[in-house]
Amino acid sequence: MNISRPPTFAKDIIVIVGGYGSGKSEVAVNLSRHLVVSQSQPVTIADLDIVNPYFRSREAAARLKQLGIRAINPTGGQFYADLPIVLPEIKGAIEYRVGKLILDVGGDDAGARVLSSLADSFVAGSYEMLLVLNASRPFTSDVEGCLKMIREIESSSRLTFTGIIANTHLMEDTTARIVLDGLKLTREVSDRAGVPVVFLSALTEVLATVETSTLEAPVLALERMLLKPWEEKTADPDNEDSRESDA
Amino acid sequence: MKGNEAIAEAALRAGATNYFCYPITPQSEVAEYLARRMPEVGGVFLQGESELAVSNMLFGAASTGKRVFTTSSSPGISLMQEAISYMAGAELPVVIVNIMRGGPGLGGILPAQSDYNQATKGGGHGDYRVLVLAPSTIQEAVDLMILAFDLADKYRNPVMMIGDGMIGQMMEAVELPERCRESELPSNDEWAATGAKGREPRIIKSLFLDPVGLENNVLILHEKYKRMIREEVRFELYKVSPENRLMIVSYGTMARICQTAIDELEHEGVSVGLFRPVSLFPFPENEIFKEATKKNIRSVLTIEMSTGQMMDDVQKAVMGKKPVKFYGRTGGVVPAPEDVKEQILKVMGPKSSTRRKKSRG
Numbered sequence: 001m002n003i004s005r006p007p008t009f010a011k012d013i014i015v016i017v018g019g020y021g022s023g024k025s026e027v028a029v030n031l032s033r034h035l036v037v038s039q040s041q042p043v044t045i046a047d048l049d050i051v052n053p054y055f056r057s058r059e060a061a062a063r064l065k066q067l068g069i070r071a072i073n074p075t076g077g078q079f080y081a082d083l084p085i086v087l088p089e090i091k092g093a094i095e096y097r098v099g100k101l102i103l104d105v106g107g108d109d110a111g112a113r114v115l116s117s118l119a120d121s122f123v124a125g126s127y128e129m130l131l132v133l134n135a136s137r138p139f140t141s142d143v144e145g146c147l148k149m150i151r152e153i154e155s156s157s158r159l160t161f162t163g164i165i166a167n168t169h170l171m172e173d174t175t176a177r178i179v180l181d182g183l184k185l186t187r188e189v190s191d192r193a194g195v196p197v198v199f200l201s202a203l204t205e206v207l208a209t210v211e212t213s214t215l216e217a218p219v220l221a222l223e224r225m226l227l228k229p230w231e232e233k234t235a236d237p238d239n240e241d242s243r244e245s246d247a
Numbered sequence: 248m249k250g251n252e253a254i255a256e257a258a259l260r261a262g263a264t265n266y267f268c269y270p271i272t273p274q275s276e277v278a279e280y281l282a283r284r285m286p287e288v289g290g291v292f293l294q295g296e297s298e299l300a301v302s303n304m305l306f307g308a309a310s311t312g313k314r315v316f317t318t319s320s321s322p323g324i325s326l327m328q329e330a331i332s333y334m335a336g337a338e339l340p341v342v343i344v345n346i347m348r349g350g351p352g353l354g355g356i357l358p359a360q361s362d363y364n365q366a367t368k369g370g371g372h373g374d375y376r377v378l379v380l381a382p383s384t385i386q387e388a389v390d391l392m393i394l395a396f397d398l399a400d401k402y403r404n405p406v407m408m409i410g411d412g413m414i415g416q417m418m419e420a421v422e423l424p425e426r427c428r429e430s431e432l433p434s435n436d437e438w439a440a441t442g443a444k445g446r447e448p449r450i451i452k453s454l455f456l457d458p459v460g461l462e463n464n465v466l467i468l469h470e471k472y473k474r475m476i477r478e479e480v481r482f483e484l485y486k487v488s489p490e491n492r493l494m495i496v497s498y499g500t501m502a503r504i505c506q507t508a509i510d511e512l513e514h515e516g517v518s519v520g521l522f523r524p525v526s527l528f529p530f531p532e533n534e535i536f537k538e539a540t541k542k543n544i545r546s547v548l549t550i551e552m553s554t555g556q557m558m559d560d561v562q563k564a565v566m567g568k569k570p571v572k573f574y575g576r577t578g579g580v581v582p583a584p585e586d587v588k589e590q591i592l593k594v595m596g597p598k599s600s601t602r603r604k605k606s607r608g
Contacts, residue, residue: 053272081356138280171420230504
């Protein structure tokens with residue numbers, strides 16, 4: 001049997017950033033779920049993706065609510081927008097935090113720029129800023145590309161990385177090999193950038209084929225919560241109707 | 248890769264060297280991607296001041312015989328219609344991608360298929376057609392993007408690939424071919440403006456003041472469109488069998504939602520087939536007629552993310568031989584598989600549900 005430790009966090013604010021399509025939102029919603037289940041603290045997730053209107057964590061809002069997670073999202077028509085809307089509640093949640101706060105930020109340095117408007121609210125040493133690294137993505141498939149992305153995101157966000165999440169995948173075509181090769185690259189990036197690999201994340205069914213006890217990193221098992229319409233089983237409560245009623 | 252990136256990379260692999268754009272959600276990642284990649288392959292990346300500028304840059308660049316393309320979304324494509332008509336009239340090969348969002352007007356930014364009529368029936372003025380391809384997966388978007396450049400050259404005509412917002416935004420694994428070399432591309436010696444040294448100058452235009460001359464140009468175009476209808480019809484069948492009593496006609500990602508509904512109904516003992524047009528112009532009329540008029544088919548159900556734009560073509564194809572029903576959502580609302588199932592059972596009538604109950608025991 002695979003024995004692995006789940007990730008734990010001493011700090012209360014966890015900022016999730018990374019390249020477009022690295023899996024930030026899926027990791028962020030799964031991490032929220034993990035923290036609310038494993039810790040007796042309240043968990044808040046704020047969707048700060050203002051650069052891309054599709055497949056954002058807000059689409060899992062109904063599901064998160066069921067789990068007792070507070071989700072801060074724009075409401076009404078703004079729910080669907082890609083306008084630079086930063087809700088005042090987010091600044092409030094950073095400054096007067098209750099339990100754990102997860103910030104799901106948009107992709108690349110363009111998506112991370114929104115953080116610079118909030119940077120003054122962050123106290124150095126009080127937050128984790130984690131890079132979600134998917135080595136199967138075009139611009140983060142080698143060490144230099146990853147280091148470039150780290151530099152660009154730090155520059156646009158005015159915040160400093162504290163760790164990396166190894167989240168290499170090829171959607172439904174992910175294999176154990178892809179996950180392990182991705183972890184190898186993530187470790188090299190970690191060494192060069194001087195920040196630790198905080199955890200590895202992968203779909204539960206893929207992790208079942210990986211000897212996780214030898215990974216020397218905490219592991220977060222993912223369940224896909226942001227689905228394409230044709231992947232939704234008909235009895236799934238998390239379909240567009242629940243999304244609409246939530247908006 | 249994300250759909251928008253895959254489309255961009257596929258164009259590079261097809262040998263495209265000129266990309267002009269004006270950003271618009273939900274396809275701006277194509278431009279972001281190419282802003283990085285075009286300089287790496289020695290190509291031209293240029294953001295115009297508007298879609299009008301972009302589409303006329305396409306005219307100019309296409310005249311040189313290079314592989315040129317643009318990507319946009321619904322309102323942006325509307326702005327390009329004038330130049331698309333000009334390019335069709337001047338017989339220029341160009342590839343245009345429309346990642347459709349809800350309209351009319353500024354509409355919204357979520358997925359839709361409501362530019363079907365604009366793409367397949369013109370959009371601009373004059374007697375012309377654009378060859379239209381519609382992928383349902385990211386891999387197919389890559390394959391059709393490469394095909395689009397080949398067809399644009401083959402017919403010296405604009406080719407449009409249309410996908411709803413999901414095609415641009417979702418992630419799927421893809422395989423890309425090697426980038427083709429310029430020497431492998433079809434020759435443009437006969438027509439392109441490549442410098443008139445040692446030969447007669449060429450004028451590439453859509454202006455023909457002499458009515459007989461203009462009619463002649465239109466007839467040349469018309470012959471090309473007839474050839475497209477003969478040679479470029481593309482479609483795919485899913486779970487089509489003599490057991491089917493209903494045939495769905497659906498394209499793009501909407502067809503994938505239908506597939507999920509079909510799979511689930513199959514488990515419940517209800518047999519439904521799907522006809523998925525891949526080329527929207529030319530539309531697979533004869534093939535739909537052939538499938539729809541089979542004895543076992545009682546009715547045809549067209550499912551779209553519009554209020555029924557493709558249904559007109561399906562009705563025309565079926566020629567009144569079988570009832571053609573419609574289901575669709577629009578404005579950015581994407582039907583869930585459950586909604587599609589419900590509609591299928593409604594169209595099939597009470598008999599299907601009796602059978603359904605029996606099969607459930």
